Amino acid sequence: MKLSEEGLRRFFGPLEAQIMEIVWSRGEVMIKEVQSLLGEELSFNTVMTVLNRLSEKGHLKKNTIGKGRNRISTFHPVQSKEEFIQEQTRIVTTELVHEYGEIVLNHLFDAVQQADPSLRELLEARIDEWKRDKP
Missing domain, CATH: 1.10.1220 (Arc Repressor Mutant)
Incomplete structure (x- = not known):
């Protein structure tokens, strides 16, 4: 916990907090969707990395279907905000x-x-x- 920050930034980094807000508001998201909603020039790989880390930390659940280039991953929150x-x-x-x-x-x-x-x-x-x- 970061006491000097406010809101969700006390618990997450700035980008993690933005992404969690998006996921909580949408319920389930794909990487490309989050990338477009952030409205910043963030690469697909950056957004994917943060989503995967949030999943590894237990905040998001990741579902993957397909293989290789046809693979699609969706993420949804483990708990409500x-x-x-x-x-x-x-x-x-x-x-x-x-x-x-x-x-x-x-x-x-x-x-x-x-x-x-x-x-x-x-x-x-x-x-x-x-x-x-x-x-």
């Missing part, structure tokens, strides 16, 4: 709490106080729910 963000934020939060516990909770509380009041209400509701369900 929302599922990806849920999973990544859960992982980051869990790791920070396990490693830095009290410090993270104090900073989280401070951040919630400075944020939208609805976040504070959500936090209070979750704490109340936790207290009710606690054995």
